[in-house]
Amino acid sequence: MNKPQKKDVFYWFLYFALPLIILIIWESFDRAGKLKPYTMPSLEKLFDTTVEYAKNGQLLTNIGVSVSLVLEGFFLALVTALIIGMLVSLFPKFDTFTDLIIQILKPIPPIAWIPLAILWFGIGQESKIFIIFIGAVFPVFLNTVDGVKTIDKKYFELAKVYEIPKSELIKNIIIPGALPSIMTGIRLGVGNAWVSVVAAEMIGATKGVGYMLSNGRSLSRPDIVILGMLLVGVFGKIMDDILRLLRKKVITWL
Amino acid sequence: MAVENIVEIKHLTKVFNDGKNEVRALEDIGLEIKEGSFTSIIGGSGCGKSTMLRIIGGIDIEYTGEVLVNGSKVTAPSREKGFVFQDHRLLPWLTVKENIRFSLPKEQKKNDALIKEYLELVGLSDFENSLPKQLSGGMAQRVAIARALANKPKILLLDEPFGALDAITKVNLQEELLKIWQKEKITMIIVTHDIDEAVYLGENVVVMTPRPGRIKQIYKTDLGTPRLRTGSLFAKAREDIYKEFFKEAEIPFTYNI
Ligand SMILES: Nc1ncnc2c1ncn2[C@@H]1O[C@H](COP(=O)(O)OP(=O)(O)OP(=O)(O)O)[C@@H](O)[C@H]1O
Ligand SMILES: [Mg+2]
Numbered sequence: 238m239n240k241p242q243k244k245d246v247f248y249w250f251l252y253f254a255l256p257l258i259i260l261i262i263w264e265s266f267d268r269a270g271k272l273k274p275y276t277m278p279s280l281e282k283l284f285d286t287t288v289e290y291a292k293n294g295q296l297l298t299n300i301g302v303s304v305s306l307v308l309e310g311f312f313l314a315l316v317t318a319l320i321i322g323m324l325v326s327l328f329p330k331f332d333t334f335t336d337l338i339i340q341i342l343k344p345i346p347p348i349a350w351i352p353l354a355i356l357w358f359g360i361g362q363e364s365k366i367f368i369i370f371i372g373a374v375f376p377v378f379l380n381t382v383d384g385v386k387t388i389d390k391k392y393f394e395l396a397k398v399y400e401i402p403k404s405e406l407i408k409n410i411i412i413p414g415a416l417p418s419i420m421t422g423i424r425l426g427v428g429n430a431w432v433s434v435v436a437a438e439m440i441g442a443t444k445g446v447g448y449m450l451s452n453g454r455s456l457s458r459p460d461i462v463i464l465g466m467l468l469v470g471v472f473g474k475i476m477d478d479i480l481r482l483l484r485k486k487v488i489t490w491l
Numbered sequence: 492m493a494v495e496n497i498v499e500i501k502h503l504t505k506v507f508n509d510g511k512n513e514v515r516a517l518e519d520i521g522l523e524i525k526e527g528s529f530t531s532i533i534g535g536s537g538c539g540k541s542t543m544l545r546i547i548g549g550i551d552i553e554y555t556g557e558v559l560v561n562g563s564k565v566t567a568p569s570r571e572k573g574f575v576f577q578d579h580r581l582l583p584w585l586t587v588k589e590n591i592r593f594s595l596p597k598e599q600k601k602n603d604a605l606i607k608e609y610l611e612l613v614g615l616s617d618f619e620n621s622l623p624k625q626l627s628g629g630m631a632q633r634v635a636i637a638r639a640l641a642n643k644p645k646i647l648l649l650d651e652p653f654g655a656l657d658a659i660t661k662v663n664l665q666e667e668l669l670k671i672w673q674k675e676k677i678t679m680i681i682v683t684h685d686i687d688e689a690v691y692l693g694e695n696v697v698v699m700t701p702r703p704g705r706i707k708q709i710y711k712t713d714l715g716t717p718r719l720r721t722g723s724l725f726a727k728a729r730e731d732i733y734k735e736f737f738k739e740a741e742i743p744f745t746y747n748i
Contacts, residue, residue: 394550395580398568399594399642409593413584490583490622 278460286460300468303434303445306362307476310369311430315423318374322381326411339378347372347433351440360441365434372433373426380422384415417491420484427480431473446472497646497678498524498547503556505542505704515703516542520556522697522706524680526645529672531693532682533732539704540682541650547680548574548648561645570596573644573677577651579631581623581638588619591638599641609637612671629660633667640671646678653688661685662720665692669718686736690728691720698735708735 242248260280266272267279274282290296325332350371351364358364392410401409438447446468453461505517516539524530532540545551546558549568558565560572568574581590591606599605610616613633623631632652639647649668653661665688672679683689689696696710712728719725 391576391578391580392582395576395582397550398548398570398572398574400568400570400596401593405593409582409585413582416584488584490624 274459275457276459278463283460283463286458287464290464296468299444299446299449299465300472303438303447304472306365306445307369307427307430307434310366310434311373311427313366314370314373314426314430315377317370318377318422318426319381319419322378323385323407323411325378326382326385326415327407343375343379345371347429348436351437354437355441365437365442365445368437369430369433372429376425376429377419377422380418380425381415384418384422385411387418388414417484417488420480420488424477424480424484427476428473431469431476435469495525496523497526497561498522498680499557499559500543500547501557503543503546503554503558505539505546505551505554517546517554518703518705520704520706522709524678524695526678527676528678528694529669529692530680530695530697531689532680532697532699533684533686533689534699534704534707535684535701535736538699538701540684540699542704544574544648544650544680544682547646548572550574570642571645573639573642573647575632575635575639575647575649575652577654579623579628579635581631581634583623586620586622587615587626587634590623590634591641594638594642596642605641609641610634612640613637613667627660629656629664632656632664636668636671640675640677644677646680649679649681651682651684654683654685661688668692686729686732687720690714690725690732691718696728696732698732 264280267281272279278286287296321335325335347368350368354364354367358367388410392414393406396406396410434445435447435450438445439451440447442448442451446465449465449468450462453459453465500520500522503517503520503522504515507514507516520543532543534540542551546554547560547565549560549565549572552566565572581587582593585593587610588603588606591609592600595602595605606619607616610619613636615630615633615637618626618630618634623634626634636649636652653664656664668679668681669692671677679692681688681692683692690712691714694712696712697706698708698710699705700707710728710731712724714722714724714728
């Protein structure tokens with residue numbers, strides 16, 4: 238790790254310099270008459286569309302739909318991954334019992350599940366929640382198992398010396414010991430859930446940020462497409478920031 | 492019937508076998524330790540000191556021979572056999588106070604007074620709510636000692652507890668340990684490879700040699716009361732132990748009578 242930088246004026250200048258440069262180049266291309274409205278919008282057009290979407294409520298609706306899908310799907314994945322992860326970590330026989338199927342399912346990307354999800358659940362919200370679940374469950378599960386596995390064996394020796402019962406071993410050694418890794422899994426899982434919702438909504442939906450992308454394409458409206466992409470990027474970053482903050486609050490001992 | 496020897500070891504042999512190599516870590520060890528005594532075990536790296544201590548503590552229970560603690564065969568670790576590891580081994584996510592509480596038996600879990608008493612004993616009352624990362628190495632090791640003592644062990648096993656500390660902290664902790672021993676009358680066994688530490692703390696100094704791990708000699712030391720690091724009794728005892736490890740000509744110090 239490099240040392241934390243001091244956040245002075247120069248830091249913030251540097252932080253925003255690249256986006257600013259990109260905006261300037263974009264604008265100058267527009268002024269030189271190099272942008273065609275059906276492939277690349279002008280900054281002004283993008284701004285107008287944003288204001289329009291904000292005013293007529295479509296911005297909030299689409300983002301709201303996607304975020305709530307992500308929360309539902311991720312929560313299901315979190316609970317499932319933690320339970321199965323703990324069982325696999327605590328009972329070697331359960332690990333053996335489930336290992337092959339997990340190893341085979343793991344490499345299948347969430348988008349590969351979309352056709353089956355639509356056949357099973359239709360194009361409603363259930364199929365999206367299912368895809369998000371698939372995208373989020375593996376990172377959390379794998380990091381939970383890995384977190385327990387990498388707990389220093391010396392703590393288990395300590396627990397033996399003080400005759401610590403199993404329930405307390407789980408509460409005071411296994412869970413906190415695995416928590417940093419679980420938090421990493423949660424961050425990866427939420428990231429994956431977000432990617433999955435966009436993919437699922439692009440293929441069959443009438444609302445959501447993913448729908449904005451596919452809808453913008455069929456209308457030949459690159460301004461809508463880019464607005465949708467920006468929303469995905471910005472909200473992805475915000476969610477990650479929240480999780481990073483949460484990690485700092487929860488893991489105070491590192 | 493009272494057992495005079497709290498530890499009795501007869502013909503203890505321990506072989507580590509990983510399928511390819513065989514290490515004879517301990518060979519035919521015989522040792523008796525009186526209740527309430529202070530014993531040092533000293534020897535070079537790899538002569539089986541830790542292995543012996545772990546067997547007495549019940550952490551390692553695969554061996555041949557007989558190991559009795561308190562008159563019965565050791566089959567598992569227990570609170571009555573306190574163990575202080577070379578690393579402090581505090582749980583990093585628990586505060587000092589909670590680390591001690593974690594170690595206590597169920598009926599003592601809520602006994603804050605007990606926790607306070609032992610933190611006071613090691614002089615760390617002000618740090619009960621600190622996390623281990625906020626402590627120095629010496630402080631953390633004192634918490635580890637408090638944790639072991641709060642469980643009221645009959646015997647305290649210490650595996651190079653001060654090995655990683657600077658000389659000044661080390662001497663201070665040795666003094667503290669000695670005071671605790673005199674006050675609580677717990678049988679103590681300390682493993683060390685510091686000759687001064689072995690001589691100063693132990694009434695008996697067990698000298699071990701490696702490959703295979705054997706007891707070479709057991710010294711009784713008497714440094715008088717109170718023990719003096721600067722007196723001639725200490726110098727004499729130290730010289731005896733030095734002679735076990737080095738030839739006479741190499742002894743790098745002179746008498747200071
Ligand atoms: N778990 C193990 N598996 C295999 N061999 C081991 C194991 N533990 C110890 N040994 C071997 O047993 C011998 C004695 O080890 P031990 O840790 O008891 O030495 P020690 O006297 O405590 O040394 P040190 O002063 O370096 O701590 C060494 O040769 C070591 O390699
Ligand atoms: Mg050792």
